[in-house]
Amino acid sequence: MFFMQFFWLKWKTTSCQVLKDVAQLLKDELPVYRQGRNFYFLKEKKNAKVIDLNHTSSLxxxxxxxxxxxxxxxxxxxxxxxxxxxxxxxxCSVITAEEIKQGILEKHHLLLVPGGWSGPKSEALGEKGKKEIRKFVRQGGNYLGICGGAGLALSDTDGLGLLPIKRKKDRGIANFYGKIVLKQTTSHPLWEGIPNEAPFNVWWPALFEVQDKEAITILGTYSDISPEFFVADLNILDLKKYSKIQKWEEQYQVNIDPGILKNQPALLEGKYDQGKVVLTYPHLDTPDNPWEALALFNLYHSFFNKPFAIPTQPLKSYEEMPKYVLKLIKKLKMAMEEFFQFGQRNFLWYWYKPWMLRWRKGIRGFHYLTLYLLIKEINRYTHKKPVFVSPDLIIPHLETLVKIVLPFLEKAKSLLLKERYLLNTKPLSLISTDNKELNILRQELFGETPAYGGKFKQILCYADKILVPFLKAEANNIYSKPR
Structure with a gap:
């Protein structure tokens, strides 16, 4: 019997390095085979063990x-x-709604739509952009939607209508987030190497309402909650152990019992004509969770049965950003850091992870966190050498961003203290209160929607104009294959 010598790496929950090594081998056009958590290849690699195989047909x-x-x-x-x-x-390539309207999806095989409210995505795409996505999937393209990206694909009024599923109007529970156990309901490449029940993160999802069960495959459902599961700003397992949920529901005037989530569909798959659609409310992109990383890796590879590359041209580089740019971004960064210290010393939030806050119910913690991380990324990109975005492109937008963010933060501090005062008397709603002065200030800063409105929407617009070119450049330089 003839044996070939392979190198072997096994994926472990402590690190994603093996998955990145696999991607590099594939980028170098070397064959890689897989069985469960084991990966086999012909090139010597650090930490890889040697193994003799007599065939690869079963891999x-x-x-x-x-x-x-x-x-x-x-x-x-x-x-x-x-x-x-x-x-x-x-x-990957970072693309925009405008590029979709112009037909960029013709070059692609898989569209990944991340989380975030689906309404702003739908608004940005417009009917033309949504029509382009439907055409892309109908003709054999694939769609992977995470949380808000899943919501965009639904058959609701502003959705794409890729699958016969709607968003449940009455979720039966207030906003929930954190780790919850997922239970696999069918065999699928998504689950390769993952236990039948494993903890995944959700970040304020909706719930699916399946309209046609015959057209949908449910891949996984919600099971038990974990010690890191919250509803509003309440740790549910702590309440169950040391208090009574009913009392807290009366105080908060919302449902917080997660029992309603048990066996609800969390991940789904279906077809839209020739294309495959996978929708997941659990965030397969959450940092630091090995099961989510492996699940996304698995799904990604399930979409490609042959190599698929996007050739690109080298980008013009600049030695460094001018000191003026660094001065502007430093001013923004310092203002944001001081703002977050303000929130912490007033007991309104605390850091849970470097990329996630936990905050009191009724304040816009998510919005402040979003702005902080966007500015932090802009700061990181502007300090890199060389840079691949023209300073002339971002300076006007950065100047405008400074002009609107600094006064916004000062007004937000005033808003936070007003909200802090009301929190001493009763639970606080995110949208409206019986305090007219508070409502006027909220509307000015955030509009009347839970999503992005008011001055905050304007701020995001300018942050996008700066950040997106950097993201596009990094994706181009790291991932794309030269001609």
């Missing part, structure tokens, strides 16, 4: 593909997805 062959990542309306969650793709070594 799955992996291929390097290229992902189109839609940025609009994602912000914090767009960053999380981009970070996860980088961590896994998955090639």
């Amino acid at each position: 799955k062959s992996l291929h390097l593909g290229h992902v189109a990542l839609l940025w609009n309306g994602s912000y914090l969650f767009g960053l999380m997805t981009f970070w996860q793709l980088k961590k896994l070594g998955i090639p």
Whole structure:
């Protein structure tokens, strides 16, 4: 019997390096085979063991593909997805709604839409952009939607209508987030190497309402909650152990019992004509969770049965950003850091992870966090050498951003203290209160929507104008294959 010598790496929950090594081997056009958590290849690699195999027919062959990542309306969650793709070594292009309208999806095989409210995504795409996505999937393209990206694909009024699913109008529970156990309901490449029940993160999702069960495959459902599961600003397992949930529901005037989530569909798959659609409310892009990283890696490879690359041209480089740019971004960064210290010393939030806050119910913690991380990323990119974005392109937008963010933060401090005072008397709603002065200030800063409105929407617009070119350049330089 003839044996071939292979090198062997086994994926472990403590590190994603093996998955990134696999991506690099594929980028170098070397064959890689897989079985469960084991990866086999012919090139010597650090920490790889030697193994003799007499055939590879029983092993799955992996291929390097290229992902189109839609940025609009994602912000914090767009960053999380981009970070996860980088961590896994998955090639991507950051694309915008305007580019979709112009037909950019014709070049692609997989569209990944990250989290973030689906309304702003739908608004950015307009009917023309949504029509282009439907055409892309109908003709054999694939769609992967995470949380808000899943919501965009639904058959609601502003959705794409890719699958016969709607958003449940009555979720039966207030905003929930953190780790919850997922239970696999069917065999699928998504689950390769993952236990039948494993903890995944959700970040304020809706719930699916399946309209046609015959057209949908439910891949996983919600099971038990974990010690890191919250509803509003309440740790549910702590309440169950030391208090009574009913009392807290009366105080907060919302439902917080997670029992309603048990066996609810969390991940779904279906077809839209020739294309495959996978929708997940659990965030497969959450940093630092090995099961989510492996699940995204698995899904990514399930979409590509042959190599798929996007050729690009080298970008013009600049030695460094002018000192004036660094001075502007430093002013923004310092203002944001002081603002977050203000919130902490007034007991309004605390850091849970470097990329996530926990905050009191009724304040816009998510919005402040989003702005902080966007500015932090802009700061990181402007300090890199060389840079691949023209200073002339970003200076006007950065100047405007400074002019609107600094007064915004001062007014936000005033708003936070007003909200802090009311929190001493009763639970606080995110949208409206019986305090007229508070409502006027909220409307000025954030509009009347839970999503992005008021001055904050304007701020995000300018942050996008600066950050997106940097994201595009990094994706181009790291992942794309030269001509």
